[in-house]
Amino acid sequence: MKIRGEMFWTDRWTGSSAFLLPLEARGLYREMLTQAWQRGAQLPNDPTAIQRAVGATPEEWARAWPLVRPYWRVDGDWLVNDTQRAFYLKAQAFRDGQRVRGRRGNIIRWGKDNA
Numbered sequence: 321m322k323i324r325g326e327m328f329w330t331d332r333w334t335g336s337s338a339f340l341l342p343l344e345a346r347g348l349y350r351e352m353l354t355q356a357w358q359r360g361a362q363l364p365n366d367p368t369a370i371q372r373a374v375g376a377t378p379e380e381w382a383r384a385w386p387l388v389r390p391y392w393r394v395d396g397d398w399l400v401n402d403t404q405r406a407f408y409l410k411a412q413a414f415r416d417g418q419r420v421r422g423r424r425g426n427i428i429r430w431g432k433d434n435a
Contacts, residue, residue, distance in 0.1 A: 326357040327407045338391055345387035348376060352388065353404055361408035362398040370399075 333339055338349050351374035356363045363370055371381045392399040 323357070323408070323411050326354060327411050329407075332403075338388075341387055342384075344380060345384040348374060348380070348384040349388045349391060351375070352392070352399075353401060356399070356401065356404060357408065361405045362395070362400050363392075365394055365397055365399050 338346065341349060352363060352370065355370070355373045363373070367381065367385070370376075371378065376384070392401055
């Protein structure tokens with residue numbers, strides 16, 4: 321089950337070193353974070369696939385990726401942003417806890433688990 325809402329803390333963002341990137345690189349970084357969130361906080365380690373996913377032209381990618389690269393780490397076949405990964409895991413844990421609490425409440429209220 322996907323986590324549909326992206327966790328985005330504006331105070332962390334405006335205080336981060338990535339916020340100081342030039343606008344084009346900052347836009348690429350944010351688009352990559354959004355695309356990664358939709359894929360379980362990871363992107364395929366494939367520049368062409370990422371360019372397609374974020375809608376970057378080859379020229380935009382060539383200018384911005386060298387500035388954005390330091391914020392991503394290769395993990396096998398994937399690129400991950402460690403800060404995002406930590407928030408994603410917290411969101412998963414929260415979602416899973418809510419699911420368990422919902423089932424318990426359903427059993428208490430209706431005497432059965434309708435899941």
